[in-house]
Amino acid sequence: MKERIRQFCLDAGFDAVRFASAATAPEDAAALDRFLKAGHQGDMGWMSDTRDRRVAPRALMEDAHTIIVLGSNYGPARDPLEITRQSDRGAISTYAQAGKDYHDVVKKRLKRVGRWIVDEFETDIKVFVDTAPIMEKPLAARAGLGWQGKHSNLVSRQFGSWLFLGEIFLALDLEPDAPEVDHCGSCDLCMRACPTNAIPDPYHLDASRCISYLTIEHKQEIGPDLMENMGNHIYGCDDCLAVCPWNKFSSPTTEPNYLPRIELTAPRLEELVDLDDAGFRRVFTASPIKRTGRERFVRNVLIAMGNSANSSFVPLIKRLLTDKSGLVAHTAAWAIRRLSGLDANRRGD
Helix, strand or coil, X not given: CHHHHHHHHHHCCCCEEEEEECCCCHHHHHHHXXXXXXXXXXXXXXXXHCHHHHCCHHHCXXXXXXXXXXXXXXXXXXXXXXXXXXXXXXXXXXXXXXXXCHHHHHHHHHHXXXXXXXXXXXXXEEEECCXXXXXXXXXXXXXXXCEEXXXXXXXXXXXXXXXXXXXXXXXXXXXXXXXXXXXXXXXXHHHHHCCCCCCCECCECCHHHCHHXXXXXXXXXXXXXXXXXXXXXXXXXXXXXXXXXXXHHCCCCCCHHHCECHHHHXXXXXXXXXXXXXXXXXXXXXXXXXXXXXXXXXXXXXXXXXXXXXXXXXXXXXXXXXXXXXXXXXXXXXXXXXXXXXXXXXXXX
């Protein structure tokens, strides 16, 4: 039965298929509690609010016995770090450059597989992507899709850092697959690659300092010490993922929906900073970037401009000093001060 399900999932377009028990894992609950107690969730209050459901899969489906964990390869064809060296461009995380939001792609395939399982085995199911309160990465590690690296993200021997995850909860009681062994060894490249020191200890992420959190989840002003180290990241960050040595075994995705939109691979900051609400919605209507809204996105672009050492951006930034958004206006003022300081340092003033 497992092999029939696995083969159908692969035929449906998934690249990795493994099985885990739906039972609560005490070690996952303990890890989440340490994370929350340290305040590393920042202002993501929903992580605390959903704690009890997050650590107990059966809170989402009472009669669940087995969870199918599925991976979809979104490996990039180019090194994601290349764009971080182009200070006049904005760096967008690989997953968000895709032509179609992966949530929609993965969920459609999960539903297709789920309908087949219901028809074939007459069992109850539920399908989830990462918007549900599930500890996806520990679950994927338990199922054997990979292991959680020192950056806390999933690492696969076959796909490196580049797997989207989805889950199907089943009432069927199937034998779980063996978990993957941790292959990080003494490597700490991911920790050293983080621009904002968001990985203070191996396997512990301080999300409140993570550039992905700051550019996507954080709704307020960002501290100057963090902004100065964010470089040109305007949505998400792949730095800790991109340096992982296991990426040498990965291959670029062949999924058409995950191929990058050319206009998102190396967008010019000067073209993004002028977006109004309507322009923002038009450009990012089919992208996960739309979730930030124009205000936070322009904030991120202004931070990248401030870090660019390009004084020609100043006239563009000055136009936003009177923006209707206080967040945008405040960040514009910081960007001008930042550029003025960098310019003075170059002159030796």
